[in-house]
Amino acid sequence: MTQMSLTGTQSDLFTDSGNPHTDLDTLPPGNGDELWQHVEVGQKDGAPAETDSDSGDSLFITQKPVAEAVRSGRRSRRSSFSPGSPSDTDAERSDDSASPEKSETDKKKTPKKLKRPKYSFSFLRQSKITGRMCVGELKAKQNTELQNAAMGGFFKCARDMWQNYPTKEDLESALPTVDMPGESIHPISDAPGGDELPYEVQRAQEINRVFGPKGSPDAYDVIFDLHNTTSNMGCTLILESSKDHFNLQMMNYIKKAIAPASCLVLLNEHPLLKYSTSRSVAKHPVGLEVGPQPQGVLRSNIFEAMRVILKHALDFIELFNEGMEFPSCTVEVFRVSERIDYPRDANGNIIAMVHPNLQDCDWEPLNPGDPMFQTFDGKTIHYQGSGTVYPTFINEAAYYEKQQAFVTTRRETLVASAIRKA
Known part of the structure; x- marks a missing residue:
């Protein structure tokens, strides 16, 4: 990058006038433009540098001591000086000739505040709970996080491109790409390893290596994932595929073995609500939730x-x-x-709790019009879905951070085929 310096002295600036102590306020109109033509970038050709001037790398105009000029008005101050734009002298002369009323108006002007763009997504309007909870726009906190993530992704891409550029033929080939013809995007568990990866990613890769690889013939047959929950769910088996006949037969066997005690089956294969789990590495993953039990507490039952x-x-x-x-x-x-979040204000803060009529009522029917939430000032928010649902994971402590008050489910019956070891 080329660095420019302004080193002309005041005597250089006032060569034509012959008087280095010219009073700027007494200049005839138009002389300011003529005066500016004498300002040069860098040292004048053939002129020696002043002995008492600043360094040649400076961005300042060095002046010799001058007598204080008499001004008719207050001079405005500027913090920078750039060639090619009106000089400080011009600006000061213009300010001095302006009326006091105009000066007062200029003082009141404040810089325009930039606002973050607001993002909205059409699929956020598909919820059928309440109108005010189903706006398409993101909450303020979510909007900020999305914008920060977008900016972070941009700078990461720019950094990767800059690092790759010296080894590439041109700038375009330095762009990081993963979707070139013949290439495939690796899942997180198969991505190249390294100490620079987050701890969770390294653990996921290790689990996939030890118990998988996921989807391969070498993967473990069955993995049981055991959890306790703060929700009043009782004993719940979690099924990840309606076509897993081995697990369906196992769950049918368990339900009959513990009867008349209850053990319900939660099927989670929703394309948007399904989440990755360590047990999913196995051919037949089984989740088990038992509650209610407070976090950090042991209960023998x-x-x-x-x-x-x-x-x-x-x-x-x-x-x-x-x-x-x-x-x-x-x-x-x-x-x-469907996943139901707590009612929140524009800043993402929770403004209501699970209604007393719904609390601890996992697996019980929730009908349109039934109480669902209660605001801090005692108002009731009713369920406005299209039909009866069965909520579960109600008020689960671990799901506050996931913005989930409970999930709704619908009851159905699956048919499991006969199985026998080959």
């Missing part, structure tokens, strides 16, 4: 319920390995339908 369910699951696997045939059966499941 919760522990025993989980132990009994896991025992029956292992019994089923042992019988299957011994060659026992399991005939076709039907299994009642609750399919995840």
